[in-house]
Amino acid sequence: MIDILWAVQDKLGCIDGEAMSLIAEKTGTYRVEVEGVVSFYAFFSSVRKGKIVIRLCDDIVDRHAGVFAVAKSFENTLGIKLGETTPDHWFSLEYTPCIGMCDQAPAALVNDVVVTNLTPAKVKGIVRTLKKTRDPRALVTKTGDGNNGHRLIAAMVKNNIRHTGPVLFDKSPAEAGLKQALTLSPGGVLELVVDSRLRGRGGAGFPTGKKWRYAAAAQAALRYVICNADEGEPGTFKDRVLLTERAQLLIEGMTIAAYAVGAAEGILYLRAEYRYLKAYLEHILARRRSRGLLGDNIMGKAGFHFDIRIQMGAGAYICGEESSLISSCEGKRGEPKNRPPFPVQSGYLGLPTVVNNVETFCCVPPLIARGPKWFTSIGTPHSSGTKLLSVSGDCTRPGVYELPFGVSVQDVLDKAGAKDPAAVLIGGASGDMIGRPEFQRRICFEDLPTAGAITTFSSHRNVLEIANYYMDFFIDESCGYCTPCRVGNVFMKQGLEKIMQGLGEAGDLDYLRELGKTIIATSRCGLGHTSPNPILSSMKSFPLVYSALLNAHPNEFQAGFNIQSALDEARVIAKRRSLIYDVSYGDEE
């Protein structure tokens, strides 16, 4: 379904009521179901968009890098406001959440083409080129390093690999892991993975071996292996680099997983923002098929059949949650499923499904080739191996760093050249914000777990503004399924804004804490379990910043109510001033 919708959206610039009816008719579904899916994903639209859609990334890192000025410049040059389309239906301009380019912010997507390091001055040239060529690809004058220069990617994106580690950038010969795995029984592979104590790199850290064992044990005729390349966490871009540079390793890892759990089909779920990588990844898959590394009897192993298709996402953060991702693969609204049953028991189309992060799969081949002993010798007792970190924000060397688990936050900051770090967000929007006294804490599942995002903020940034941005992000990205996440997050944001405006009182902090507790306790999936984190953790780490903004002498009136602005409209309509609240008419207030 998502593929059909992409095709229609690309062709018509929208999926309107008529198109929905037609799609429903042809696919044997209902129009309202199609509408439900279209309205769920940010990249689909029921009103007609321009042929060229410019999506500016408004992540907090991009904001600090000046995306607002860039946006203003686009507005002036194109003559439209954000969210609008030019009358000739050529250009649309809008904001989009993190596109995974925080290390080269501000960045934008022009259709599928990524444009990085924007400045207001560059905008005129960009618009001129687009108007002249009507082809976003013309914007790429110089391609980035590594495979970014490959003819099927041809992107100006830079990899920014700052530190390579022993696992993901392991120098073992290609396919060594797969070759080794195929000499073992599937059970033997499972054992190695279990012994390596490999844990999921997507953030939650579920033991990969355990997950695979459950899936292998489930009774079913067909099993699925899905790779989660829906890297939506603001500030994370490490999977982008792996997909660009280590695609072979990733597919090898998926193939080993398929062998271990007995899966015959795989899906690579690629986020819409990384569509520029799709052609390249298709090419890698095709090459592997031709080399007998995918398809029937892989590497001559009789009876081992496995193939992978790419499923495009369409702009929904929640699809990074594994059961939502499965819903999305099934062509539905990307809403989480009830669990139990867990995906390993009943996932894609009701079949046992293993969903793992890109980085997790990439860890598998070296681990098999070199053995669990080697793998567990890196990292900490409960977090073996390395972690690929995406460092961005206020630092001189933003990029990806492969470091062993257990590395301290301070070490990472030093490596990245963060000169004046005051606050660091570990793990993106859903992570914890910590202050200087906690920089000695270590990055690992025992202490500070992260899916990879390390966002640094220097002392002249406003912690509340940052927390507010992330709250906005969660409000936009909540699927709306359950009450606490749908409604509670809006209340959280309004409570925070009251404090930001200097209208808060001590009680408002308790209010936020209690509200956050209810959201965390009663939400249905990980989004709601973590959405209050930016506010709650910043309140904990920076109590003085909050208390400094509180009104020390509150009175019995509600500070949030402003009589002057409430009267403005009536003044205009009645063409007179207030007898009570306009001073010149009396002395009452």
Add this chain to the structure above:
Amino acid sequence: MRKKRVATVSLAGCFGCHMSLLDMDERILELLQDVEFDRSPLNDLKKFTRRCDLGIIEGGCCNEDNVHTLRDFRNNCDVLVAVGQCAIMGGLPVMRNAIMHSDDPLRECLEEAYCSSPRVYNPSNQIPNDPALPLLLDKVYTCVDVVKIDYQIPGCPPSGDVLWATLSALVRNEPIDLPYDMVKYD
């Protein structure tokens, strides 16, 4: 023990809640043993004569005068009780807020009410605008939007029974514990 001083007012309400006060019937005499009324439409006293223990608010705020009165009550009463749905969540007047999709909702509301509605007879086609009329607010606010409220008694109107139960408990400084069938939102 001195009698508790009570003030009441009806803002953007229909006076139904005040009528309901009278539904306490002969219990109102019992209540008068412990309270005396200050500013209230019940005794037609328009200004506070002194500070009160309890302020009872009916109705929300839809114009500047409502806001002014409500703040006056907050300044002059120790405890404020919002009585009835209008005071608590806006009630019927708050339906006006449902036309906020327009760019100029207040004008749309007035034009609909005085000019364009099919059943309006208004040959001058003018929206009333006497200087003595208080200016309307951009939307209807509940009491708790404007000042801090200590207690609320839901109902439209709250029954004489629930008013009696709450007020007599407040006057005697006892905890309010209402049985299931007394709390109603309509």
Add this chain to the structure above:
Amino acid sequence: MNKTMRITVDGRKIRASPGQTIMDACDDAGVYVPRLCDVEGLVPQGSCRVCTVKADGHTVAACTEPAEPGMKVENDTLEIKNYRRDLVRMLFHEGNHLCPICEASGRCELQAMAYRLRISQATKYPYLQPVRPVDASHPDIALDNNRCILCGRCIRASRDVDGKHVFEYVGRGIHKRIGVNAENLAATNASIDDYAMSLEVCPVGCIIRKREGFFAPIGARQFDREPIGMDVETRQEHHVPKRRPDPAFGNDGTK
């Protein structure tokens, strides 16, 4: 297959059969777990979260969480009640729930839940006062989305019982709402006789049956007489087993 197990709810031991949810086991035992999106006869979906309970220390939705042998469930504790109050308040503040003008008042489950949870005092939550469209196109039915709490009962009733699929969720986040399978309701095949349009499906006053409003006088309405959940609490006396669609038949509740 029929080997029953025992779980403990607030210290009371009750029976549960394998595969049964906490909610169903409680219902059979006459223990009421407050709920809004779940209703007898439809597949549970766990979206309103009002049925949140603590099972072995974890907060879960009772309507979707399977009972496990020996499970210890907390249902009527202060902590859980506070969560439920917060959730019901969120629903009240999310939409426009003007009880005095609502035809469903007195038989509204949202209102009744607030009564049962003794919500009478002010909160700090802001009223969102959304402006959502009203669809009065259908000759017999009107939809006032301002009162919708997104429980999805009409979606499931129409899909699984009527076999029609008149409703579905559209949009996401705070903008999520119930869409109809055409430009408006009149253009769908919805009928006043659909189960989805019956009084027991919509818990609030969103689906309005035209010309039937205010059929019961104040004092004689459903929840004027007894609190919501009394039917469950007295179920054992009447020996009525709970109706659930058989999962073996997929989603179709009629089979």
